[in-house]
Amino acid sequence: MIRSAIEIKGLKKRFGKQIVLDGIDLSVPSGVVYALLGPNGAGKTTLINILSTLTVPDEGSVRVAGFDVVTEKNKVKMSISLTGQFAAVDEVLTAEENLMMICRLSGLTAAEARSRTAELLSRFDLVSVAKKRVKTYSGGMRRRLDLAISLVVSRPIIFLDEPTTGLDTTSRRALWDVILRLKEQGITVFLTTQYLEEADQLADLISVIDGGKVVATGTAAELKSRVGDEVIELLNGNDEIIRSVTTSGSLHDVSRTLNELAAKVPPDLRVNIRKPSMDDVFLALTTKETERSIS
Incomplete structure (x- = not known):
């Protein structure tokens, strides 16, 4: 071969x-x-x-x-x-x-x-x-x-x-x-x-x-891993993502990011913490807006 x-x-x-x-x-x-x-x-x-x-x-x-x-x-x-x-x-x-x-x-x-x-x-x-x-x-x-x-x-x-x-x-x-x-x-x-x-x-x-x-x-x-180890998402009452922030995943970084967000956004938003996806990679690495298909 x-x-x-x-x-x-x-x-x-x-x-x-x-x-x-x-x-x-x-x-x-x-x-x-x-x-x-x-x-x-x-x-x-x-x-x-x-x-x-x-x-x-x-x-x-x-x-x-x-x-x-x-x-x-x-x-x-x-x-x-x-x-x-x-x-x-x-x-x-x-x-x-x-x-x-x-x-x-x-x-x-x-x-x-x-x-x-x-x-x-x-x-x-x-x-x-x-x-x-x-x-x-x-x-x-x-x-x-x-x-x-x-x-x-x-x-x-x-x-x-x-x-x-x-x-x-x-x-x-x-x-x-x-x-x-x-x-x-x-x-x-x-x-x-x-x-x-x-x-x-x-x-x-x-x-x-x-x-x-x-x-x-x-x-x-x-x-x-290039994007980050954890992604923090802020969602409204309709489960729509209002903001998304990547972090290193450490307790200090996640805590600091949450505190910074809490001081800037409405208090009724919900928080979701997840691992990065290929969506995050694609958005981070490409500069052109495109219609992306996700199955």
């Missing part, structure tokens, strides 16, 4: 006068789930496109599975699978037909295609709908089929660009299970997401990108 699945140094990308990626440095170990968090327009999809050889970088070095994405493009393609933001499946065909078609296009014999199709239908819990046309599927079913198609040929690295966007909570969590099973098989999963809980639950490592730059990298616990 390759030691590093992805190595990025000094990556820059512009579109016209707009700088989308501004000196990205990332190192992704093999066999992990790596999440890239960031607001809309932060450059997440552009980075995925460069890593999957769909877009050429302007500056910097980018290696995937040990191969340069510019000079060794074909070797990179043979090492990766990509699932984009929108399911790329033929709605007229059934799940079985979609998979058989991709299997044959990938060079499998008829017998191998039938075997691989049956295996993937079972792995992604699509056996019961295998012979139904995809246009009748729910969003979660389409997403699972899209991911199954991307794994027709086994690759050591898979890119998932916001894989659960638009899915309900049940479908999202089902896809989480699929992603964790991929990791158990030694596959490196690099995903972009706006769902903060998704990164918290799935990722071994998380990078936060904002304004085309990586502003922080670490485990979920490490990123949360």
Whole structure:
């Protein structure tokens, strides 16, 4: 197994006068789930496109599975699978037909295609709908089929660009299970997401990108520790958060903060003390206002 699945140094990308990626440095170990968090327009999809050889970088070095994405493009393609933001499946065909078609296009014999199709239908819990046309599927079913198609040929690295966007909570969590099973098989999963809980639950490592730059990298616990050890929230009678303050978690700091707040706010506000969440990390590390989805 390759030691590093992805190595990025000094990556820059512009579109016209707009700088989308501004000196990205990332190192992704093999066999992990790596999440890239960031607001809309932060450059997440552009980075995925460069890593999957769909877009050429302007500056910097980018290696995937040990191969340069510019000079060794074909070797990179043979090492990766990509699932984009929108399911790329033929709605007229059934799940079985979609998979058989991709299997044959990938060079499998008829017998191998039938075997691989049956295996993937079972792995992604699509056996019961295998012979139904995809246009009748729910969003979660389409997403699972899209991911199954991307794994027709086994690759050591898979890119998932916001894989659960638009899915309900049940479908999202089902896809989480699929992603964790991929990791158990030694596959490196690099995903972009706006769902903060998704990164918290799935990722071994998380990078936060904002304004085309990586502003922080670490485990979920490490990123949360950067915010503070305890968060003090002041709530009104409707349980709406009026103010939120982070502290070191020590008795002295919590007591001092509460005394300072008590002197400034109405006495009828309630107090809630909790551990930092990925919400707190995201708000602390990103500067752009964005619509964030939290499942």
